[in-house]
Structure formats: C-alpha cells, structure tokens
Amino acid sequence: MGKTIAEKIFDAHRVDEPFPDTHVLKLDRVFCHEITTPIAITDLMARGMDRVFDPTKIKAVIDHVTPAKDSKTAAQGKILRDWARRHEIKDFFDIGKNGVCHAIFPEKGFVRPGYTIIMGDSHTCTHGAFGAFAAGIGTTDLEVGILKGVCAFHFPKTIKIVLTGTLKPGVYAKDLILFIIKELTVNGATNMVIEFTGPVVDAMSMESRMTLCNMAIEAGGTCGICYPDMTTVDYLWDFIQDEFATKADALADYSKWVSDVDAEYERVLEYNVSELQPMVTVGFKPDQVRTVAEVSGTKVDQIYIGSCTNGRIEDLRIAAEVLRGKKISDNVRAIVSPATPAIYSMALKEGIIEIFQDAGFCVTNPTCGACLGMSNGVLAEGEVCASTTNRNFNGRMGKGGMVHLMSPASAAAAALAGTIVNSLLFKA
C-alpha cells in the first residue's frame, strides 16, 4: 500500500509514538504572532523555561493589530519583540517590515516542500500549498514547539479532491474553495488533511493554491496540501538556488513529496469545475454558500479586500482590473489591505494602488485587523461587509455585523455596485 504526502512527511519527522495514534513530529518551522504567542512566552517564563529550541527555525511577526491600537496591543507587541531580541530570533518582522503571517512567511522563502510547520493560528493550513504539513495549534502546543521543536498529531487521514475542467472568466480559487467547503460542510474534514489535486490545481499560481489551502480549516481540515511542482520551484527559486544546480534538480528532489498512486484515502471526491459560478457565503457558517447570482442585489455597507486568504498581489491585480477607471458606489466604503510590504510596493509600482485610490478605496498598511474585527475596518451593529476574508462567523468583523465571503473580483464589483453582483458586469 502506498502513502499520501502527509504520511510521508510524518514518516520523515516522527521522533516518538508514545501511545497508539499519537505521532510526535520534529518541527522545521514554528511561526509566531503577537496574539497567541505572548501568553506562551509569559507561561514559559513563569515555569523557568524561557528557552527556544532553535532560533533559526522560529519566525515571528506582529500582524494582527499593527501599529498597536491601544496599551494592551502595544504590550502584546512588546512581549513578542523583547522575546525575539532576547533569543536572537533574526526573522522577526516588526512594524514597517511586517505583513499578514500566512502571506509574509511564504514570501520570505520560509516554507519548503516536506516541511512540518505549526503556528498558533488556525489558517496555518495555508502553507500546505507548498507540499508541507502545516497545522494551526493552540498556545500550549506552541509553547512546546518553541521549547522542544516537537508537536503531537493523530495519523493524517486524508481526503483527496480532484479538480478537473477549466474555470470560467470571473471564477477564481476563492469561488472554488467556497464550493468545496459547501460540499464538505464545516466539519466534513475534521481531523483530516485535504489534498487538492488535478489539472485545475496544476494550472494554478502559488497565490491561488494558498487561497485554496487557507480555507481547509473552514471544513475542519488540519491542513490543505498541494503537490510541489515547477510552479512551486519557480516561486521558491530565489531562496533555493544555492541548494540546487538547476530548477529541474529542485523539482526532482521535491517530487518525493507527492502521494503514491496507491495511497489510501478516507474519501476521494472529483469535481469538474468548468460550470462553476462565482460563489458567496450567506449565513454565519462558511459552508452556507450560494452562487453570486442567487443573492445578486444584496446591499452591502463595507467592502474589505485583504487577509491571508486574498491579500496577495494576484488578488489586488484581479480587483484592480474590475475597478480600473471606475468609482465605488456612494452607498459604501471600501478598504484594501495589501498583505505584505512587498505586495504593497509591487502594487504601487504597477499603478494598482492608484486605481484603488481613484476608485475611492482606503488603502491600509498590511494587517489582519478587520478580518477578525480587531482594527482597521470593524463593522457597526447591523452592517454588512463584502469581504475577501475566510470567516463569516456571527460578529467576526464586529458585533452584530454580517460578513459575505467572496473573491477579490466579486468584492471589487460589490464596491462599484453597492450590492453583491457578478464581477463580469464591470469587465471592460
């Protein structure tokens, strides 16, 4: 019997199996941000264990509330900053250099095929786009990761999703993952890895693959995974060219991180997505999904384009194409948050920031802020937001607010129309 990519990664990292179905894995990366890490740090200090297993494998960023909005968030940033200095964690991204964790860490080349990664953040599943096993964990697991470089997991049962066909114009990775979550339901992949495969995924950019994997957790999944291929090598090439003579050599090496054809799966689901339409969430759960056409005309108050799901350069380019030369509706306000400083710079150079500003968008610094209702775009009671983020829980972007999740193209179109609408309406 063959093995899945996740099983192969487990086999290569297992340091102990202390109990049945308890796999203690060695970690290649421990990512940290200022919301879930400070309590881990203060607890380790209180226990007299203020140590780190390897400062080169720990990467840290202030991203959720930045710059600090009040004394409490300033204190959280300070705890993380002081700790990074104390332990000589070189890859610490402070204000001015910081971006949304799941955008900036891949961008810096910290994620490689075959890696094991944890972070105290549920959307850590994003990094599976590179053929890594990457899982969100809580503060206690983070503490142990920081201290010992290990984490315990159950056997990685896997759902394989095969995507065939060709996406229509106006339909993107976000529409696809909303459709998949609707099919799987919010707990359909609990305790499982979701493998995204097939010609549609093969043709996708790394950005689109990250969008897919980012929302694996919304179906309960431990990690989303795509197989590494030449697209992965191209993305990473700047960081790996000292390790490999040619890209072909890199690909040959990474090809060990692909599932065997006779691997065993919990479920295999195949979808031809050629007829898929733009999708949008309608309730307070991410599996409450309809086509944009079904809810077309629904009024919105705020548009938000950004986050670890859809704040990358590809997303901003797509939104800008819809917005170019047009103005947002008088009935809405709109916010765009490029996910990293590098994305912001690229968008500036390409004239994308100008398009957003001319249309009437507020351009914020890179931050998670609005997505979880912490800063930079919190909703008032009764307000509705068209958002490119990943969670539509009740109150997520502000108490009493309603969030419709959608693609950057659909969000840009909603900004122009003031209502949910198909983005193709605004294509030149």
Next chain:
Amino acid sequence: MKTFKGNVLFLDRSDINTDEIIPAKYLTEITKEALKPNLLEDLVLPGFARADTQDKAVIVTRENFGCGSSREHAPWALEVNGINVVIAESFARIFRQNMYNCGMFAIELPKETIDNLFLNYAGKEVTMAVDVDSNQIVIQADGKSETIDFKVGEFDKTLVKEGGWVGYADKNY
C-alpha cells in the same frame, strides 16, 4: 489534576465556534482571568443568557464544538469560569487538543447518547462527574444516578493526569 464535577450547562446547537466562546476583541488580554466575564458572550442560541454560565462545571452540546480559530483563550475562558469538561457529539480538532493540552476533558459521545442527555436532563437540576480512572460519567438528577462510559485516548488521559502537555513534553523530549 483539575476537578471534573458539578452543574451542567446544556447548549442545544451544533457548530458553536471559538468566536462565540470568546470574541476576538478579548484576545488582547494577556491573563486568562481577564476572560472570565466574556465567556459565550456572542453565542447565538435562543433562550441562552450569559448568567446561565454561573456555577457550572460541565457543558453538554452537539456537533463540532469549538470550530474556527486556534485560540486557546476558548478553553481558558471555560477554565476560569470553572468549566473543565465539555461533552459533545464531536469537536473541532484544535479546540479538542487545546482542552487536553490544558488538562481538561473534551469527551465525545454518540449522537443517541447526547440526544438522551438533552431529553432526560436539559432544564433540570443535574450534576455530572467525570471519573478519570474508570472512564465514566456519573450523572445525578432527581435523586437518581446514571453512569455512562466514554472513550479517551491514552495520550489525552495522560495529559489530564499530568495537568497538561508542557510538563509531559519537557520531561520526555
């Protein structure tokens, strides 16, 4: 080891998420105790009032409890309110692990058993106690007693007995 005994709060809904258990705006707190007044503040459940969490030690609920965020603030918000046990049909992975990592119980029972708990005990004066050694839940109501067996992995049970994952990992790795 923590204590696993007391009054029961019944939450008759699936998919109660971490934002409902403790909203993100409280994640700027850097002590667990500060979360105490805000447990289940945003829970959408007809008939539920925040005061219902007073003097409770156990929650009984439906499917996929604790879905969403990785925030360990969710178990902590329960813990500082004296609730060390959640009994449900199923849990989200991260929440479930966070509970055991904190030395708390996230017990899964079959749907029929959960249905019966709601049918027989919701709305009544009822206490439940988890017996760690025998893997049993002892229920007391109306002067009668019922015992239900549950399954728990060896790893999770070890974490409960040792009071969490940090001590165990420090000793063993």
